[in-house]
Amino acid sequence: MSDFDNIGKLMHLKLTEIKPGEKFSESKFIIKAAAETVLQADGRNWIPVIVKEISDYQYQVVSNHFVYAVAQQAQLERVWCIVISPESQNIEQAKILAREVLPKVNLNTASRDTILAALKYLISEPNSALKGVDPIIATNQIADSNRKTWSNFNPIITLRCGITKGKKLDALTKVFFFSSLPASPPLPLPEIMSIKSASRDEVFTRLSYLSKSQIDGFEAIDLEKLSDVIFSASKGKWKSLNPISKLECGIDTIKIKALKKVFSL
Known part of the structure; x- marks a missing residue:
């Protein structure tokens, strides 16, 4: 029996x-x-x-x-x-x-309150590597990020929230984990097109590719506004894509390199 x-x-x-x-x-x-x-x-x-x-x-x-x-x-x-x-x-x-292990929460989906509580717990530990980190600032930066696609903690380094690479970043593994999401197939690269002759829709389509592929921060840019600015710009005398960085539309030199993946002159 x-x-x-x-x-x-x-x-x-x-x-x-x-x-x-x-x-x-x-x-x-x-x-x-x-x-x-x-x-x-x-x-x-x-x-x-x-x-x-x-x-x-x-x-x-x-x-x-x-x-x-x-x-x-x-x-x-x-x-x-x-x-x-x-x-x-x-x-x-x-x-x-039984308090034999620490509970962990999914950082892809955790609420703002849960992230704040977890960070306060880590900071309060004796000899915490996160001493000096402002939990409210760090929470706001993390909670407002596009965390759904994160598979590791590295994006936090770029948030400038006091959590840097090394012991501080490693401390997060005590209470956070990520979903085991299947990798999405890469989007097909659109045909490179002259930025001088591209229609507004063609500009938007190529910017959308950079955004959905999360290339060099394009996912954080207002694509509608950027498409309008680029399409409306006087591009006749352009000899490179560099003038886009002077249009006050959130494009810097790093993003100019990304634009070369989908635009030519």
């Missing part, structure tokens, strides 16, 4: 039927002192060990490893346990609730 139908139940299991889980370390003094309190309570652990069943009447610790170590130290014959469904998300939840 199997105990798989006992998931969620509080059970008094034999210690010999329970295998240890992940490596656990704690002061011997703390474990011994805690074991004494368990013995003084007639050998009852009031905080249960969280286990999963690995075969008939055989279990493994997945959370509350400290309680299991105390039970071993007290040499209990039986230990009060809760049997958990073995899915990874359930085990992760048990570890989070």
